[in-house]
Amino acid sequence: GAVVSQHPSWVICKSGTSVKIECRSLDFQATTMFWYRQFPKQSLMLMATSNEGSKATYEQGVEKDKFLINHASLTLSTLTVTSAHPEDSSFYICSAREDILYEQYFGPGTRLTVT
């Protein structure tokens, strides 16, 4: 099956610093990747859609200057949380969509804690 990796799996950072999360599709090319956030016992919340070679499309209410997304290649997308604050602490999950059946495969997620 299709594999998506995500790095790091967990990170602790101080308030005011920036954190970069990488998402890679390992065995297929993904024109489109997605970034989600999930709080404990809550639903997945789509943050943005990332298309290779173009600017990301952010969902309403998501600050594009705070959550910087770069989809540099067909196998790599990055999410940078800038000037992180404790309220940004969450489980961030990426997914990559293959281009034939449009199936989405999720990375294992990154647990971010901002102190």
Added chain:
Amino acid sequence: QKEVEQNSGPLSVPEGAIASLNCTYSDRVSQSFFWYRQYSGKSPELIMSIYSNGDKEDGRFTAQLNKASQYVSLLIRDSQPSDSATYLCAVSTNAGKSTFGDGTTLTVKP
């Protein structure tokens, strides 16, 4: 009305029984339908995709799609305690983003 609706549960079934999970959607032009399983603290895992009306079977899982009724379901036969998880229904138009339901929590009791 949500675009994709699922019963939140929890749904509890005894081990060995059939678990039935249901999902309705509002966008009639939807063409791709997916079921994901998410264990607590983990990311979702794709378990079934279905694109045409009828049934699709994969091992103990059967997905059923009825586009006229805008309804998709997932049956889990011979349920096992390891099937205890939240099941997410996702619907998309081709090349569009998938819309996820809030999920149904399933508990399989030994």
